[in-house]
Amino acid sequence: MTLFSLFLSKEVREMNFSPDLGSPITNTRLRNTGHVADVSGMCAVCTADCIGPCEIGLSAVRGSEAILPFSADTNQFASEKRYPLDFSHFNINGRVFGAIGRPSDPYEASYPNADISSSFGAVQSVPVKAPFILPAMAKLAWKEYFAGAAISGVPVVIGEDVIAKDNGLVVSGHRVIKAPLIDEMVSIFRRYQNGFGDIMLQANFDDEYHGVLEYAIERLGVKSVELKFGQAAKGIQGMGRVPKIEDALRFKALGYIILPDPTNPTVAEAYSKGVGPVFEKIGKLPMWTPENLIQRVAVLRKLGAERICFKTGPFDPRDIATILGIASETGIDLVTLDGAGGGTGHSPAKMMNEWGMPTVTLEAIIYRILRGFEQAGKPLPPIAIAGGFATEDQVYKGLALGAPYVRMVAIGRAAMAAATVGRQVGEALRNGSVPKEYARFGSTVEAIFADFRLLKAEYGDETMHIPTGALGLYSYLNRVSVGLKQFMALNRKFALRYIDREDIVPLTEIAARATGLATYDELLNTPPKDGTNEGSY
Structure with missing residues (x-):
């Protein structure tokens, strides 16, 4: 069965995966979120007195500008589509017997020792x-x-x-x-x-x-x-509006695609009168x-x-x-x-x-x-x-x-979110304000950022000059690292090279067929290949 044919299965036929036409990505919303026409993403009832807070309305007043995310220079975004297959369709496996990459000793085969x-x-x-x-x-x-x-x-x-x-x-x-x-x-x-x-x-x-x-x-x-x-x-070109003709001329001189052409006298005259299209900088497709x-x-x-x-x-x-x-x-x-x-x-x-x-x-x-x-x-x-x-x-x-x-x-x-949070918390502390969400931990950088002491052991006095945003990113990656080690220990694997495809198990038919991974039933009848367990009794 091909990957495409999997999406014809009953478990996905009855779902709609695309988001509706109201989203913080474009700073829009639906008037009636409880009643949406799945086929279009519009409100099921579109009334004559609506000012159009949705993407249709935004398009009506801003045209092609409505294609792009809202304030992309100060925000970051990702897809809102509910994909029919993602990592939630898998659970992580676990073993009881043996260890790989460390001696089979409970003092040695412990998650902090996972490499x-x-x-x-x-x-x-x-x-x-x-x-x-x-x-x-x-x-x-x-x-x-x-x-x-x-x-x-x-x-x-x-x-x-x-x-x-x-x-x-x-x-x-x-x-x-x-x-x-x-x-x-x-x-x-x-x-x-x-x-x-x-x-x-x-x-x-x-x-x-x-x-x-x-x-x-x-x-x-x-x-x-x-x-x-x-x-x-x-996959497409980078693109963005250029409000000022001076910037449009600078980008044009650098060799970027600028539409309309700011060096065209007719375009320049129209700009001076406030008419015609807005300049747009468009990256070249490779x-x-x-x-x-x-x-x-x-x-x-x-x-x-x-x-x-x-x-x-x-x-x-x-x-x-x-x-x-x-x-x-x-x-x-x-x-x-x-x-x-x-x-x-x-x-x-x-x-x-x-x-x-x-x-x-x-x-x-x-x-x-x-x-x-x-x-x-x-x-x-x-x-x-x-x-x-x-x-x-x-x-x-x-x-x-x-x-x-x-x-x-x-x-x-x-x-980036972790870096941004760390920066914001640091700025609040410098301004004499402790964010209420973290006040229970203390009122200083050293008290609020638990991993500050880890960096201090490595960087000494230089730690005081590390931006709190960088400290936030470090702390976040430390959390992910420790969690990763714990899942490795759960599978009795104490180095990255031992992680393999049997360490996750599909929970749905579509996940099993798309990836070729063994289900729990299939694992029961599969001999262990890595020596981490003793097989069936």
């Missing part, structure tokens, strides 16, 4: 403290995000199109020769780096046009870079081919990049197979694949909801592709999976479903 350390990079690798990567960001609490990754000992990615936000940018022709904002982002990570992880610079097609990676490698000594397939949070990708990887290595990575979304499975094939051929250090449902919010709202494979489906596809590579004797690129991961149970399921090929989990929105 979640790993490495980043296929050849010139760097150690990482946990199997996490913080994916591309360049907005919101970005300083805390990069600093938090450094003190947590995990790799982090600077997002695409940073130069468009850089007021100090200097170019010669269209090539970057000075980018202070990228320099600051790299410097923040390096200030707190303690021998683990690395900071990576991502490049979209416009960044490639501007020579951003060349600048970062040659001028800033960046050793890890990432080529992105697609733009924005997912026009990679396998041949020029292979060539580009070779050039980046020659320039001095020690770790070259790919980032892609849930495109057509044949495209995914091609990308993984190129990664195999060129020795790519990490391929991060992002499932539908994640993202941060620079894609059109409907694209976040209605495009691409959900993360579980994407991982099932990746597993099949890489198993084929392995059987054919091809090199296997390291894989990170992204797409809505936030807690330790989801992380464990993501590692298990893709085992042994998925080695890392990308945590984006949740990590």
Whole structure:
């Protein structure tokens, strides 16, 4: 049975998965949420006296602007679609007998001794403290995000199109020769780096046009870079309104697509009169081919990049197979694949909801592709999976479903949320106000942030200079790390390499068929393959 045919089963036929036409993502709402026409997402009754607080109404007054999320520069978003298959369809397995990776001794085989350390990079690798990567960001609490990754000992990615936000940018022709904002982002990570992880610079097609990676490698000594397939949070071009003609002219001069053309005298005159369309900056769709990708990887290595990575979304499975094939051929250090449902919010709202494979489906596809590579004797690129991961149970399921090929989990929105909360709490304390939600813990940074003492043991007096947002991110990742170790101990596996697909069990028929995992009934009649239990009696 194909993946497509699974969605014809009775358990999914009777559900509607798409959200209605009222959402905080677009700052809209339905007038009557209790009575919705599933087929359209509109109110079942649309009255003649309604001012239209829904997406239809917003479109009526704002036109194509209504496609985009609300205030994307100060918010982050993800899909609201209720997918018919996600990680809630699986439970984590557990064992009683034996131990793998530690002696079968109750003092040794204890969850704090589970080893979640790993490495980043296929050849010139760097150690990482946990199997996490913080994916591309360049907005919101970005300083805390990069600093938090450094003190947590995990790799982090600077997002695409940073130069468009850089007021100090200097170019010669269209090539970057000075980018202070990228320099600051790299410097923040390096200030707190303690021998683990690395900071990576991502490049979209416009960044490639501007020579951003060349600048970062040659001028800033960046050793890890990432080529992105697609733009924005997912697969389409990055896009945004440009209110001022001065900015539109600047972007046009840099080589961005600007519509309408601000250099056209007729357009400029219309702008001065307040008529005509608003300027829009549109990123270029990447026009990679396998041949020029292979060539580009070779050039980046020659320039001095020690770790070259790919980032892609849930495109057509044949495209995914091609990308993984190129990664195999060129020795790519990490391929991060992002499932539908994640993202941060620079894609059109409907694209976040209605495009691409959900993360579980994407991982099932990746597993099949890489198993084929392995059987054919091809090199296997390291894989990170992204797409809505936030807690330790989801992380464990993501590692298990893709085992042994998925080695890392990308945590984006949740990590940024932790950084933002830490920053907000710190600002409140500096202003003499203790947030009521945390007053029970104390009134100082040291008292409220329980993991402050852990960092103090490592950084000493420098701990006082670590931003509270970074401390918030560190504390959050510590929670996920401890929870991950507990699930590993539950399965008597004390190193990441021992996690496998039998560590999760599908609860629904659709989950079992889509992934090929054994159900509880099937496990009963399956001989143990890892020695962690004694079999049936």
